[in-house]
Amino acid sequence: MVIVAPSMLSADFSRLGEELSRITEAGADWAHLDVMDGMFVPNITIGPLVVEAIRPISDITFDVHLMIQDPIRYVDQFAKAGADYITVHTEAEGDIMGAIERIRELGKHPGISLNPDTPVSEIERYLEHVDLILVMTVQPGFGGQKFRENGPEKISRIRKMADATGRRILVSVDGGINRDTGRRCVEAGVDVLAAGSYLFKQEDMATEIALWKGF
Ligand code: DX5
Ligand code: ZN
Numbered sequence: 001m002v003i004v005a006p007s008m009l010s011a012d013f014s015r016l017g018e019e020l021s022r023i024t025e026a027g028a029d030w031a032h033l034d035v036m037d038g039m040f041v042p043n044i045t046i047g048p049l050v051v052e053a054i055r056p057i058s059d060i061t062f063d064v065h066l067m068i069q070d071p072i073r074y075v076d077q078f079a080k081a082g083a084d085y086i087t088v089h090t091e092a093e094g095d096i097m098g099a100i101e102r103i104r105e106l107g108k109h110p111g112i113s114l115n116p117d118t119p120v121s122e123i124e125r126y127l128e129h130v131d132l133i134l135v136m137t138v139q140p141g142f143g144g145q146k147f148r149e150n151g152p153e154k155i156s157r158i159r160k161m162a163d164a165t166g167r168r169i170l171v172s173v174d175g176g177i178n179r180d181t182g183r184r185c186v187e188a189g190v191d192v193l194a195a196g197s198y199l200f201k202q203e204d205m206a207t208e209i210a211l212w213k214g215f
Contacts, residue, residue, distance in 0.1 A: 004187055004209045005030035005063050005195035007174070016050070017057045021068040026205040027213075030061040030085075032174070032194040035078070040092055041141035041194065048077040055082035060155065063087070065113065065139040065174065065195070067140045068109035070094030072102055079106040087111030087134045090122045093150045100129050111172070116148040120157050127165050132192070133158055137185075138175030147176030152188035159189030179211070 006028050011019035020031060033127060038044040051062065064083040068074065071088040072095050078086055086103045088096055090112055105108035111132030112123050116139060123133060124196035136159060138150035155171060162169040173185045180192045193212055202208045 001213050002190075002215050003029040003170070003172075003192040004212050005032040005172070005192055005194040006199045006205075006209075007032040007034060007143065007194050008009060009034040010196035010200035011145065015088045015180075017054055020057050020060070023199075024060050026207045027212075028060060030192070031058070031061040031071070032063045032065060032196075033083075035064060035066050035068060036141065041067045043141045046121070048074065048081040049076060051083060052081035052126040061085065062148065063172075063192075064096060064129040065134065066092075068092065069191065071096070071131055075099055075102050079103065079108050083108060085109040085172050086131055087112050087113050087132060089115070089140075089161075090126070091115055097126065097129070098158045100126060106128065113140075113174075116150065116175075120161065123158075127161060127169070128167075129199055130169060132170045132172055133162060134172045136166070136175050137173055137177070137181070140175075145192050146184075147181040149179075151175075152184050153186055155188040179208070182212055183215050199208075 006023040036043045036045045061084045063085045109131040112126040112130045113134035135162040137147035137148045170191040173190045174194040177195035178198040
């Protein structure tokens with residue numbers, strides 16, 4: 001079954017706890033938490049303190065997407081705050097392999113993400129070490145952007161690379177996901193749909209999530 005991960009970037013930040021309860025009650029599998037540092041991307045969002053503050057509200061899997069430079073500086077704090085998956089970007093500065101190894105040491109699931117214009121070959125060296133590959137289908141930094149059409153083709157190539165390792169690696173997609181683009185990504189081989197603006201604007205989020213799970 002498809003894993004549905006609403007992105008809390010589109011939640012009402014003045015009521016973050018209630019919004020986390022809302023997605024949990026709507027049947028979401030994971031909460032996708034976008035961390036931005038104003039350096040790797042122009043925007044700034046949340047840090048470990050916020051993740052820690054909302055952790056007791058739900059048992060849902062926390063899928064932390066680090067859009068930050070030199071991510072190794074913060075993986076310990078996010079692990080301690082209650083992250084389950086911690087994903088770093090191949091384009092970020094710093095020791096990315098070291099960050100991935102540290103996430104594993106901390107007993108969490110490491111992930112690697114790549115931007116829409118980054119070639120798939122850039123993640124090859126991380127395949128043996130990660131549990132998740134996050135394919136960006138928008139330039140990271142903001143919600144509500146248009147889906148990049150090279151997504152599904154990139155996903156099918158990444159699916160094959162992931163399967164060729166013989167290990168179970170989840171393939172996730174993030175950016176511009178709605179009912180149509182989500183279905184196409186699942187057909188291309190994706191396991192996880194991370195979606196912000198489209199899911200949060202649904203009056204009946206539960207019905208939409210149930211539909212996506214059955215793609
Ligand atoms: C963008 C974030 C996404 C964002 C997606 O940089 O990584 O997780 O919330 O938002 P939508 O689904 O609106 O494109
Ligand atoms: Zn994200």
